[in-house]
Amino acid sequence: MQLARFEASQAAEVQLLFARTFSDAEGPAEGELVGGLVRKLVTDTDPRDFLGFVAMEQGRVVAGIFFSRLTFDTPAEAFLLSPVAVQSDNQGQGVGQRLIRYGLERLKERGVTRVFTCGDPAFYSRVGFTPVSEETAPPPFRLSQPEGWLGQMLDGHEMTALSGVPRCVTAFDDPADW
Template sequence: MNYAVFDTGQSREVIELFRRVFTDSEGRDEGMLIGNLVSGLISTRGRDVAGFVATDQEKIVGCIFFSRLTVQDNTNAFILSPVAVDTSYQGQGTGQELIGFGIQHLKEQGVERVFTYGNPAFYGKVGFKPVSEECVSPPLELTQPEGWLGQSLTGDKIMPIAGASRCVEALNKQEYW
């Protein structure tokens, strides 16, 4: 398995991967929703989005995106969302290794904190721990607050950050939260 930084030339294949994986697991509507999210993230300009791919013999079998989380104290923070691994590669550690690769890349770029909103059992395997909404406010209202997770990339404890947070426009829709 090879891990690399996402290249925009991979856009069509990556969007299709997300659509297929989420359609297979959660239905066509969810597949289209997440495919549209990925398309929006790819269209985001500047250094506010970072994507990473896992390839097996030139075929993209996994992809993740991190996007900027703007917080009141100017901590350099990103949100991991979404994550997709081809169903035939799931359960083999591909997603965990890809997330580890992406986090290491962000750490080297000076990112201090990463957050995600998802399954604590899965994301706990790659260092994410529960974060209360009072400690770090998510950008939008959470339907499952137990899924708000974070980790420090500096070795420090995640300290409370007062005030609201903001995410990139592509992720700034209640249906993702």
């Protein structure tokens, strides 16, 4: 399996991968929603504000992950991890954790210091995330599951508080997605 930067030429394949994977996991409506979100993310986002990575097997994309910028009042190189998907047949083999670690390493190389995500703490704690309070790092919108707001520092420093409600990229600019 090869891990690599997401290329714009893979947009349709990756969108389909996310739509299928989330449809299998959470039903067709979620599949459509996440597929649409990925399309917006790769077409509407300034290339400086997002990074994607893929896992390839025999020339096909089997997993993908995206990170997009969060802009706080406090100067900080902060990104949001969302979404991530491993094709249903390839799940449970460590691909997800490998791809997340790979993405975090690439972000670190680019000087990103903080990464946040919303998700299951039991899974994301395996790749370095810990719960973050909304006082330390306010999310862009009210969270439906505040216990799933997670973060990690990539530069080895302690997480310090950030001020102001951050701006996310337009693909995530819908309070219903939070």
